[in-house]
Amino acid sequence: MSTRVLGVDPGLTRCGVGLIEQGAGRSVKLLFVDTLRSSTDLPLAARIAKLADELEQIIIDQRPNSIALERVFAQANVRTVMGTAQISGVVLLLAQRHGIPIALHTPSEVKAAVTGNGRANKSQVSSMVAKILGLQEVPKPADAADALAIAITHSWRMGIAAGAESGSSATRTTSAQEQWRAAIEASKKSK
Amino acid sequence: MSTRVLGVDPGLTRCGVGLIEQGAGRSVKLLFVDTLRSSTDLPLAARIAKLADELEQIIIDQRPNSIALERVFAQANVRTVMGTAQISGVVLLLAQRHGIPIALHTPSEVKAAVTGNGRANKSQVSSMVAKILGLQEVPKPADAADALAIAITHSWRMGIAAGAESGSSATRTTSAQEQWRAAIEASKKSK
Structure with a gap:
């Protein structure tokens, strides 16, 4: 069975x-890429729930084997970092509730893995992502390219060190999670 | 019907x-207080999911009419602020998914509301919380007292300006939310 990695650039x-x-060796293939958005006109809780619903639908539809998330730093842009951290929390929750291992990678780890330079700029990352995945065009916006870069990084690092950071525990599925998943499935069928 | 406010000091x-x-005028009564914990031994996703499960159970069991959450600032302690923001994101998501209005209050708003001084220290806040709620002892740890202070602040501010910040939209319950709630209920019954 193939291994599918979902990369998330939280925002x-x-x-x-x-x-x-993930294919043999370092070969990777693009399956899906998107940029989820929420309007600044909505209240914060509604924005978070909209993104959570869409992320959860992707998890259910695409059934990734693992999720890779960019690690947020408090040193980053103060104006946007809190929203980014809030979405990160939601992605971590969804991964755990769906029993999917999740690992975090720092921006410099991602840049280093994809371009060989931990201080590469956004356009260098996007170009390398297109090259690695054999795409005719560079994925846009940068958030979409970043998500793919995170997924590629995770895929390659997993290949080196099997069993990522959070993987070992996230693969244990508790009874509560099982019930929750059954509830989600039931909810889906009732639509 | 009485109005029940759940205060959350995220961490x-x-x-x-x-x-x-909430009673007549500014009278408020303690119904429930607790401090949820997650071990630093657990991976991040498991910690977040444990707290989310416990928070969600409280929402289901206690059925608050509104939730009040402390607003996190990036300027706060850099080492802990990311985890705090991640839990905030989860609380916002749970509130929205359960159709409960949620509002955010800054630490200085909470201090000012409860003690009359926006720069009050933790022990002054705890003492006033005990006094306002007519408790024999000061709630401990400080996180529990802070959660009650946030709930009191929200209750009093709502009394002044009916319809809090995020309340207007959070009260709209979408079909997806209804289904999700039904799923949670079904999951609960199957335990």
């Missing part, structure tokens, strides 16, 4: 999501 | 939760 206004399939 | 290691009942 409240734009949240990049990219799914890749 | 990854300790998350304070306090439920109060």
Whole structure:
């Protein structure tokens, strides 16, 4: 069975999501890429729930084997970092509730893995993502390319060190999680 | 019918939760207070999911009419602020999914409302919380007292300006939310 990695570049206004399939060696294939958005006109709780609903639908539909999330730093832009951290919390929750291992990678780890330079700029990352995945065009906006870069990083790092950071525990599925998943499935069928 | 306000002092290691009942005028009554904890030994996703499960159970069991959450600032302690923001995101999501209006209050708004001084220290806040709620002892740890202070602040501010910040939209319950709630109920019954 193939291994599918969902990369998430967390954000409240734009949240990049990219799914890749891991092949032999370092080969990776693009399966899905999107940028989820929430309007600044909505109240915060509604924005978070909108993104959570869309992320959860992607998890259910695409059934990734693992999720890779960009680690947020408090040193980053103070104006946007709180929303980014809030979405990160939601992604971590969804991963755990769906029993999918999730790992965090720092921006410099992602840049280093994809371009060989931990201080590469956004356009260098986007270009390398297109090259690695054999795409005709560079994925846009940058959030979408970043999500794919995170997924590629995770896929390659997993290949080196099997069993990522949070993977070991996230694969244990508790009874509560099982029930919750059954509830989600039931909810889906009732639509 | 009485109005029940759930205050949440978000945190990854300790998350304070306090439920109060709003009476006539400014009178408030303690219904429930607790401090949820997650071990630093657990992976991040498991910690977040544990707190989310416990918070969600409280929402289901106690059925608050509104939730009040402390607003996190990026300027706060850099080492803990990301976890705090992640839990905030989860609380916002749970509130929206359960169709409960949620509002945010800053630490200085809470201090000012409860003690009359926006720069009051933790012990002054705890003492006033005990006094306002007519408690024999000061609630401990500080996270529990803070959660009650947030709930009291919200209750009093709502009394002044009916319809809080996020209330207007959070009260709209979408079909997806209804289904999700039904799923949660179904999951609960199947336990």
